[in-house]
Amino acid sequence: MLSELPIRKIIHVDMDAFYASVEQLDNPDLKGKPLAVGGGGKRGVVSAASYEARKFGVKSAMSGVLAKKRCPELIFVKPRFSRYKEVSQQIRKIFFEYTELVEPLSLDEAYLDVTKNKKGMLSASLIAQEIRQKILKKTGLTASAGISINKFVAKVASDYNKPNGQKTVAPEEVIPFLEELDIRKFYGVGKVTGEKMYRLGIFTGMDLKQKELTYLEKHFGKSGAYYYNVVRGIHLSKVKPNRIPKSVAAERTFFDNITSEVYMIEKLEHIANELEKRLKRNKIAGKTVTLKIKYSDFTTQTRSKTLAYFIASKELLLETAKELLYQEKPKNSVRLLGLSLGNLNTEPKKDKPKTQKSISIQLRFEF
Structure with missing residues (x-):
């Protein structure tokens, strides 16, 4: 509830x-x-x-x-990109006028938790409206916003009245809003998953809500529990101001498709070198190397290996990339190669889960 x-x-x-x-x-x-x-x-x-x-x-x-x-x-x-970053920084300064709880997702979007805010404003809808007006005045650009009780619903709502609009989904409106929503508009449901849900007769949030947890886990694996919860308005993820990256990556698209593994190794050497620079710049190391291969038909394949120790050098990255490349002969000519390093030393150690106490509040919460 x-x-x-x-x-x-x-x-x-x-x-x-x-x-x-x-x-x-x-x-x-x-x-x-x-x-x-x-x-x-x-x-x-x-x-x-x-x-x-x-x-x-x-x-x-x-x-x-x-x-x-x-x-x-x-x-x-x-x-x-230097220009986009410049404008993005101007926009973020406006966010911080209202709250320190700002979680950037990219240069052009962010979550803000304004439950308690610097202005002492009760209405999140008015805060969003003020922010959008300030962005327009400062940069000459328009923004859209979604306002609700959690990150999931706010993200979905921000796309509702685009461009240059906003949508508020108050607590008592969350369930009806999600039940009527086309499943393809659910954040986290991509094209492939959306098509699969359609084949299973799941077209709206209401259809999704009718499915048992075991059914969703059977058809969608670990994501099943996520779908089961979000359609019920349950998404407890907090706005994280210092968002820690889960991986660091570098990739390159080629002017002409390549078929020779010798050329692929040559390209991977350049990519590993670029990845090493990014890792050193941010003082990051990791254990899981992933090779990304995009073929000429635009299909993508990934191959990963987790090492027993942290690495950050181009030599070890390239050595592991070669091993992954030689696992299986590329099935087609290649248009893009990429390397990423995950399982980083920046990830916090997982503590034993604590039992969270539910908080009961009245729905006269001003939005």
């Missing part, structure tokens, strides 16, 4: 088409035109698309060739 759970005031702020909007802001000639940030050549990939481009079905991670086919008038611009 929601009334038996600790209810917080969580805001999820999500910038609208952030990279593309920054480009249109800095170059007024691009305003109102279909725009893609990324490469438009045969090896290019869309990093972000303006709303004008999205109307044609252009979206992030799409190949530049397909994007151009869907929208012949599409304009490509190269990403300027």
Whole structure:
């Protein structure tokens, strides 16, 4: 029961088409035109698309060739991450005017816990509205927001009235809101899982709620318990200001597909070198090496190995990467290779779980 759970005031702020909007802001000639940030050549990939481009079905991670086919008038611009980071820092300063409990997910989105806030404001909805107005005044960019009792519902709600809007889901509205929601709009349900749920006759939150925990665990493994809880409004994850990375990665897309393992090793050497720089810069080491292979047909394969000791050097990274590569001959020509290091020495040691006491509150909690 929601009334038996600790209810917080969580805001999820999500910038609208952030990279593309920054480009249109800095170059007024691009305003109102279909725009893609990324490469438009045969090896290019869309990093972000303006709303004008999205109307044609252009979206992030799409190949530049397909994007151009869907929208012949599409304009490509190269990403300027230093500029995006600069604007992102301006936005985060606004967040910290209201709370220290800010958890950035990326340059363009973050969670804020405003249950107790620096302004002493009772309404999380008004805080979100104020933040969005300040972002617009400071940067000239629009943001959308979701406001609710936990991170999951706030994240889903922020997408509800995009662009330049917000959606509040008060405690008493959470269950009806989730029951009516298309399952594909649930955060954490990707394309493949969404299609699987549709095949199982799960189209809405209400359909999901009808399924027993054992049924969901049978069909979705460990994620089954997550789906079982979130559709009931249960998501106890707190806003974590100092978000610790679970892995560090580097990857490279090639101008031409490669088939020779000799060339792959050569490319992996460069990738391992870049990964080593990132690890040393952040003083991080890890035990689990993962090799990512994306083939010419865009299918992706990962292979991992966990070592008995922490590593951070390019030599050990490359040695493990070679071992993973030679496990199985690549099934096709390769367009991308990547290396990541997980099981990091930054991860806190897990303590024995403590029994949490439920907190009963009244639903006259102002949102």
